[in-house]
Amino acid sequence: MGRRPQLTGRAAVLAVVVCAIAMSLAYPVREYIAQRRSITELTEQRAELLAKIKELDERRGQLQDPAYIKRQARERLFYCEPGQKCYVVMDDTPAQGEDAAPQKPVAVKPPWYQTLWESVEAADTGKGRKAGGG
Template structure:
């Protein structure tokens, strides 16, 4: 007589093992998701701390009067009290300016003047009318 391959005890054991695996699947998945979220938050925190460090350094520099003076001279071309400042003009660029000015077209009228002229023309009936399709007559 042959014994069955799957006994009652083995079947119950298989069901219990499956139940344990199924009951652990969700918590393990949540644990992995939370670990991933923690890693992302730690990365964001490191980035925020780096930004904070950089901004504190910038604030320290901007509170230093010598740095502010240097930046005013370099960026805004300011002169200190009692200093003589000179402006050096580039004569080669100045020679090109009249030709460039002649090449530019005359300034257009402001938009409100063009609008007012079109209103006056419509009032007098001298303006061109458009038909239904949007083409001028």
């Protein structure tokens, strides 16, 4: 019959040392990975901020250009140069010819304050009635 190998003292000490080394390396490796992830996130954030800075610098350059400001004033605020004829189209639907069918009038919703006032007046007219409903 063969002898079964038994755990010797040296093997036990070696196992304890290997476990101690593994445990002592686990925390620094975890911290290293977390710091690498943090560095990657910060690098991405930096790239986004640099792109935003570039965009804002371009916008500042546009706002310092008098031609750009005039164009924006004409387009957005409908400003007109002195001596220039400007037109503003209020309705973007095409003009109707004689043969075109008339459009149905669109029901306009009254403003909120008118609806509120009408409800107050309606409640006021019901004030003289008795609570019994009769």
